[in-house]
Amino acid sequence: MGLSESMKVLADPVRRQIIEKLKSGPKTAGEIADSFELTNATVSYHLKLLKKAGFIAEMKDKNFIYYSLNSTVFEDILTWIYQVGGKKHDE
Amino acid sequence: MGLSESMKVLADPVRRQIIEKLKSGPKTAGEIADSFELTNATVSYHLKLLKKAGFIAEMKDKNFIYYSLNSTVFEDILTWIYQVGGKKHDE
DNA sequence: AATCTATTTAGAAATATTTCTAAATAGATT
DNA sequence: AATCTATTTAGAAATATTTCTAAATAGATT
Numbered sequence: 733m734g735l736s737e738s739m740k741v742l743a744d745p746v747r748r749q750i751i752e753k754l755k756s757g758p759k760t761a762g763e764i765a766d767s768f769e770l771t772n773a774t775v776s777y778h779l780k781l782l783k784k785a786g787f788i789a790e791m792k793d794k795n796f797i798y799y800s801l802n803s804t805v806f807e808d809i810l811t812w813i814y815q816v817g818g819k820k821h822d823e
Numbered sequence: 824m825g826l827s828e829s830m831k832v833l834a835d836p837v838r839r840q841i842i843e844k845l846k847s848g849p850k851t852a853g854e855i856a857d858s859f860e861l862t863n864a865t866v867s868y869h870l871k872l873l874k875k876a877g878f879i880a881e882m883k884d885k886n887f888i889y890y891s892l893n894s895t896v897f898e899d900i901l902t903w904i905y906q907v908g909g910k911k912h913d914e
Numbered sequence: 915a916a917t918c919t920a921t922t923t924a925g926a927a928a929t930a931t932t933t934c935t936a937a938a939t940a941g942a943t944t
Numbered sequence: 945a946a947t948c949t950a951t952t953t954a955g956a957a958a959t960a961t962t963t964c965t966a967a968a969t970a971g972a973t974t
Contacts, residue, residue: 735839739830743831748826770962772921774964776922777961792971796919797921801907803907809900810901810904813900813901816846835932837932852951852952853951862935864933864934865933865934867953869932885949886940887949888951
């Protein structure tokens with residue numbers, strides 16, 4: 733919810749890679765886990781943090797859980813960076 | 824240097840507050856430390872991380888060390904967020 | 915209803931981070 | 945040169961994070 737939580741979540745490379753993977757559309761927890769050399773349990777832990785921070789949403793279907801990207805949450809971070817003096821993206 | 828380091832550095836509220844404080848111009852390590860209920864040693868530790876990640880620069884004068892903001896480093900983070908689907912700041 | 919499949923939860927171990935106190939540094943003043 | 949002042953560094957303690965293995969859940973298939 734807060735900026736610390738959002739940024740902490742994005743600070744981990746595994747979690748950023750999960751987000752990048754979801755850019756191409758929803759994926760099951762298993763599909764996501766397959767792209768890492770980590771156990772499903774560990775990936776599940778990262779998915780939980782991403783979900784808690786609002787970066788992804790989950791949707792159950794059969795015994796699969798699909799995760800998808802929720803890009804609106806990035807707004808707060810952008811706002812903070814602008815406020816602090818980051819340049820405009822296209823200048 | 825990398826995105827993980829930058830974001831990890833920004834994930835801490837003390838370090839974000841230091842950055843915000845420096846928006847109004849350079850400050851000495853002591854001035855910065857005074858605004859927190861932390862020892863100077865602890866604030867010095869945070870300043871070291873901020874400097875290492877390139878968010879701030881230091882400048883020695885007499886026995887003071889002045890820290891100032893270097894906003895250019897925020898670019899990489901903005902770029903990553905845009906790439907991942909954050910909305911434009913002014914839309 | 916038994917079992918299979920996908921995924922999460924619990925708990926432990928390893929590692930990293932934050933904070934402190936005490937000592938060190940280094941330049942300025944007496 | 946002795947001392948003061950601002951700040952950092954070293955090392956320890958407390959806390960948080962990441963990962964794993966093993967067990968639990970819960971819906972689907974047989």
